[in-house]
Amino acid sequence: MKVYIAVDMPGISGIVDLSQGWVSGVDYSIGRQLMTKEAAAAATGAFEANAQEVVVSDAHESNGYRNILIEELPEDAWLISGDERPMGPIEGLHEGFDALALIGYHARHGNEGVLDSTMEPNAIFDIRVNGQSMGHIGLAAMVAGHFDIPVVLVTGDDSAVREAQAILPNTHVLCVKESIGRHAARSIHPQKARDQIRQTIKEALEARDDISPFKIKSPVNVAITFKYTSMADRASQVPGVKRLEGIRAGFEAENPAAAYRRLETAVQYASSAIAANKLI
Amino acid sequence: MKVSICTDMEGISGIVDRNLLTPEGVDYERGRRFMTEDINAAIRGAFNAGATEVIVSGGHGANGARNVLPEALHPEAILISGHTRKFRLQSLDSSYDAVIQIGFHARHGLQGILDHTITSRHVREIHLNGRPIGEIGLNGLVAGYHGIPMILASGDQWVAQDTREWFPWAKTVIVKYAINRYAAKCLHPKRAQRLIEAESETALRNLEKMQPLVLKKPLRATLGFRLTTHAEAAEDAAGIERIDSCTISYTTDDVLDLLRTLRMAIRLGGTAEPRITTA
Numbered sequence A: 001m002k003v004y005i006a007v008d009m010p011g012i013s014g015i016v017d018l019s020q021g022w023v024s025g026v027d028y029s030i031g032r033q034l035m036t037k038e039a040a041a042a043a044t045g046a047f048e049a050n051a052q053e054v055v056v057s058d059a060h061e062s063n064g065y066r067n068i069l070i071e072e073l074p075e076d077a078w079l080i081s082g083d084e085r086p087m088g089p090i091e092g093l094h095e096g097f098d099a100l101a102l103i104g105y106h107a108r109h110g111n112e113g114v115l116d117s118t119m120e121p122n123a124i125f126d127i128r129v130n131g132q133s134m135g136h137i138g139l140a141a142m143v144a145g146h147f148d149i150p151v152v153l154v155t156g157d158d159s160a161v162r163e164a165q166a167i168l169p170n171t172h173v174l175c176v177k178e179s180i181g182r183h184a185a186r187s188i189h190p191q192k193a194r195d196q197i198r199q200t201i202k203e204a205l206e207a208r209d210d211i212s213p214f215k216i217k218s219p220v221n222v223a224i225t226f227k228y229t230s231m232a233d234r235a236s237q238v239p240g241v242k243r244l245e246g247i248r249a250g251f252e253a254e255n256p257a258a259a260y261r262r263l264e265t266a267v268q269y270a271s272s273a274i275a276a277n278k279l280i
Numbered sequence B: 001m002k003v004s005i006c007t008d009m010e011g012i013s014g015i016v017d018r019n020l021l022t023p024e025g026v027d028y029e030r031g032r033r034f035m036t037e038d039i040n041a042a043i044r045g046a047f048n049a050g051a052t053e054v055i056v057s058g059g060h061g062a063n064g065a066r067n068v069l070p071e072a073l074h075p076e077a078i079l080i081s082g083h084t085r086k087f088r089l090q091s092l093d094s095s096y097d098a099v100i101q102i103g104f105h106a107r108h109g110l111q112g113i114l115d116h117t118i119t120s121r122h123v124r125e126i127h128l129n130g131r132p133i134g135e136i137g138l139n140g141l142v143a144g145y146h147g148i149p150m151i152l153a154s155g156d157q158w159v160a161q162d163t164r165e166w167f168p169w170a171k172t173v174i175v176k177y178a179i180n181r182y183a184a185k186c187l188h189p190k191r192a193q194r195l196i197e198a199e200s201e202t203a204l205r206n207l208e209k210m211q212p213l214v215l216k217k218p219l220r221a222t223l224g225f226r227l228t229t230h231a232e233a234a235e236d237a238a239g240i241e242r243i244d245s246c247t248i249s250y251t252t253d254d255v256l257d258l259l260r261t262l263r264m265a266i267r268l269g270g271t272a273e274p275r276i277t278t279a
Helices: A028-048 A137-145 A160-165 A190-206 A231-237 A258-272 A272-278 B028-048 B135-145 B156-166 B187-205 B228-234 B255-270
Strands: A003-005 A053-058 A077-081 A097-104 A124-129 A151-157 A172-180 A184-187 A220-226 A241-244 A248-253 B002-007 B054-056 B078-080 B098-102 B122-129 B131-133 B150-156 B172-180 B185-186 B219-225 B239-246 B247-252
Touching: A028 A053, A028 A097, A028 A190, A028 A231, A053 A151, A077 B172, A097 A160, A097 A190, A124 A137, A124 A258, A124 B002, A137 A151, A137 A160, A137 A258, A151 A160, A151 A190, A151 B131, A160 A172, A172 A190, A172 A220, A220 A231, A220 A258, A231 A241, A258 B135, B002 B028, B028 B054, B028 B098, B028 B150, B028 B187, B098 B135, B122 B135, B122 B255, B135 B150, B135 B156, B135 B185, B135 B255, B150 B156, B150 B187, B156 B172, B172 B187, B219 B228, B219 B255, B228 B247, B228 B255, B247 B255
Parallel strands: A003 A053, A003 A097, A053 A077, A097 A151, A151 A172, B002 B054, B002 B098, B054 B078, B098 B150, B150 B172
Antiparallel strands: A077 B185, A124 A220, A172 A184, A220 A248, A241 A248, B122 B131, B122 B219, B172 B185, B219 B247, B239 B247
16 A cells, blocks of 8 residues: 655644744744654554555645655655655655545635645635635645545644535544634644544545545636736746636646646746735 | 765755755754765775775865764764865775765756756866766766776765766665655655665675776866856866867866866856856
8 A cells, every 4th residue: 555645734733823834933943843743643654554655745835845854754654855846745646546645734725724825825815626616635635536546634723624524525534723713723732633643544544445536527627816917917828828817817737637737837937926016 | 995985965865955955054954964874874884894994075065065973973984074175085095995975966967856067056067078977977087096996876866877877887875766956755864874884885795896987098078167257267277178158178188187177177167156146
């Protein structure tokens, strides 16, 4: 059994703010410790469920996707680390994996939870795939679904968990904190979160045959709502991407993996307009 | 048996970007610890194979080539550290039996982690007798000059390719698989270090299968800079020929003369830098 574990930071127990999640934040060293330990707990649980190969992906963009401390992971785990990955947080997810787990994930932009965001909080308002609003959880699930990989587990705050349940009915979920606002939450103790993650991923992997991959209709229609028109201007310069109107751009792709790859490119190019907008 | 270990940082296990490579980086302390531990693994392998003396040349230009943590280094090893050396392995002599290269990066243009040749600031590529050569090749050439085989290199999968092209007999240890210049799928450092230790020992136990790299003379190197201004600054030195807008060449029979001259040409070319920073 091959298991891919993507680990983001906003949905880690104890994390409520960018001062813990961003490299220049005063509590970044605490934040990455909390993140690393949940990643290690998930990897350990996967090995206990008899995984032969466990690939952990650092799925938090701060510090160029280099937040997890590799030296504190189980020795048999791989770590995907570093920046400019064509498939962003889920780089390296492909046919052959038997399960995907999303640890420390967060709700999409506007879906009230701790650090709710969709891809780039300074540039993106909403991403719709075949008309349905999707955040990181849905986007990862659709790429996994394209490769027939089920999402077995999603952990994060109550808002992330609800978002997962709405589209992934049989996926196991674990809530490690209840959001009070975008920057506040009531967290269970990090040690408890780790113990529960280790146990829950084991149960989820054992139940993976009962969890169907998330399938969406192809060709895939993607519509992006940006924060400023300048971002839609840039996005619509990416080959295949069309200006819809005002602050929206979109495209059609042959399948969910191709859709996600083009989405990463469009969002990356659109985000290069952030600096320009700060000058207003 | 005397073993020389030549070191760099980009190909150390767990390292994928500059944050772990320069004193300003938030992860520099982790990077230098990883570096020291990978080197220790090679040292253990050398002693396991019967080495009586192991010398570590502390490479990687950041922080004046003082990146290895001396107090964490294997106590039986000797460390050469500090900057403004003429070229890598300048203290090597024919009393050594083998050279090992730990933590290297592929030459400019191979798609590995932080690929470059000497510096990515103003140098693009170096060709030697028509073939592209990087730091792994140049270091192994110095070893070959002294009659010493280069027997092992560690880094990503592109380091392995760079190594095979110049040293088909040498062992390679892949500690990470590059996804692009700044991202990789990494082995846990402990696993990487077990591989480095085992392969270093095996390489030394198979010394009779290894050979020194000796090239046909004369040696003709071409060095491609990024900008014309760099080549202009470098062509002022005696013996250096400007062959096109951004490229110089140098021809000699002497490997050490070649290495010294290339290093000097690169430093000279780099002096043009302040004039173009606004371009």
